[in-house]
Amino acid sequence: MELYVNNVSKQFKDKRAVDHVTLNITPGVWGLLGANGAGKTTLMRMIAGIMKPTSGRIEYDGIPIDRLKDEYRDIFGYLPQEFGFYPEFTVKNYLEYVSALKGLTAKESRRRISDLLEQLTLTNVCNKKIAKLSGGMKRRVGIAQALLNDPEVLILDEPTSGLDPAERVRFRNLLSEFARDHIVLISTHIVPDVEYIATRNAVMKDGRLISTGTTEELVKLVDGKVWSAMIPTKYLPEYEQKLRIVNLRNEGDDQVSIRYLSERPRTEDSVPAVPRLEDLYLWLFPQDTLEREG
Numbered sequence: 001m002e003l004y005v006n007n008v009s010k011q012f013k014d015k016r017a018v019d020h021v022t023l024n025i026t027p028g029v030w031g032l033l034g035a036n037g038a039g040k041t042t043l044m045r046m047i048a049g050i051m052k053p054t055s056g057r058i059e060y061d062g063i064p065i066d067r068l069k070d071e072y073r074d075i076f077g078y079l080p081q082e083f084g085f086y087p088e089f090t091v092k093n094y095l096e097y098v099s100a101l102k103g104l105t106a107k108e109s110r111r112r113i114s115d116l117l118e119q120l121t122l123t124n125v126c127n128k129k130i131a132k133l134s135g136g137m138k139r140r141v142g143i144a145q146a147l148l149n150d151p152e153v154l155i156l157d158e159p160t161s162g163l164d165p166a167e168r169v170r171f172r173n174l175l176s177e178f179a180r181d182h183i184v185l186i187s188t189h190i191v192p193d194v195e196y197i198a199t200r201n202a203v204m205k206d207g208r209l210i211s212t213g214t215t216e217e218l219v220k221l222v223d224g225k226v227w228s229a230m231i232p233t234k235y236l237p238e239y240e241q242k243l244r245i246v247n248l249r250n251e252g253d254d255q256v257s258i259r260y261l262s263e264r265p266r267t268e269d270s271v272p273a274v275p276r277l278e279d280l281y282l283w284l285f286p287q288d289t290l291e292r293e294g
């Protein structure tokens with residue numbers, strides 16, 4: 001089971017959305033990280049076979065995906081970023097409809113739908129119209145439809161937006177288990193959602209792949225660049241101007257503890273902090289207003 005993205009590019013008029021990306025994807029959870037506009041959705045749409053690359057090719061077990069034809073439907077499951085439903089369908093009717101499109105038998109369909117409703121805690125709302133569901137519930141229905149055919153390759157574009165913390169934990173556990181013998185590719189802005197479950201991560205910037213590795217390998221890139229310190233509250237505005245603060249907490253007694261990114265300590269009592277994937281993300285994708293290293 002291997003998905004090979006071989007030197008793939010996508011050009012939209014004057015915009016190169018994906019730029020010579022090569023990636024060898026094996027079973028496990030792969031986190032695809034990158035700022036808005038980095039090219040994640042475009043890459044995922046090409047892998048899902050919805051969009052053709054301008055150059056390069058994508059192969060599944062050595063076969064170009066555009067040659068897979070009907071087999072393709074059995075291999076891939078895809079949750080797009082903007083997922084349209086039939087709002088007048090009930091959850092169950094909708095999943096039955098998608099099962100039929102994916103060629104499941106009535107028996108398989110009943111079993112899969114019942115399992116997925118349970119796993120995604122949708123059983124209680126299965127007879128509700130989709131139009132009446134909350135955003136998080138709709139997202140879970142979207143995840144369920146992508147999983148219906150037990151796909152070998154599951155592609156999820158921003159699956160966790162709108163999920164509450166308990167749902168996120170359940171979802172992460174579900175994916176970790178599923179990914180033992182499947183390929184799961186997830187793009188998300190919510191870095192902690194991939195931090196704990198990703199076997200490997202791929203980081204994109206301006207259409208290019210700038211880093212790949214396990215969370216531990218990637219986090220090493222910001223080793224020695226993450227600091228914590230305590231500062232008087234009255235100086236906070238000043239520090240906010242000059243430091244790249246990624247987290248702060250009021251500690252009472254007019255003190256604030258801060259976590260910041262810098263090549264070197266910037267206050268006398270700064271101590272090194274254990275870096276996390278989110279620190280790497282913020283290091284690679286600083287917002288303009290926060291970029292005050294100097």
Ligand SMILES: Nc1ncnc2c1ncn2[C@@H]1O[C@H](COP(=O)(O)OP(=O)(O)OP(=O)(O)O)[C@@H](O)[C@H]1O
Nearest residue numbers: 012015016017034035036037038039040041042043
């Ligand atoms: N159909 C299109 N026509 C023209 N430009 C496009 C098209 N689709 C995407 N782009 C551009 O390609 C670049 C990459 O977009 P893409 O949606 O792949 O990024 P992304 O990493 O998924 O961003 P986000 O996190 O905001 O979803 C962006 O500059 C976007 O404006």
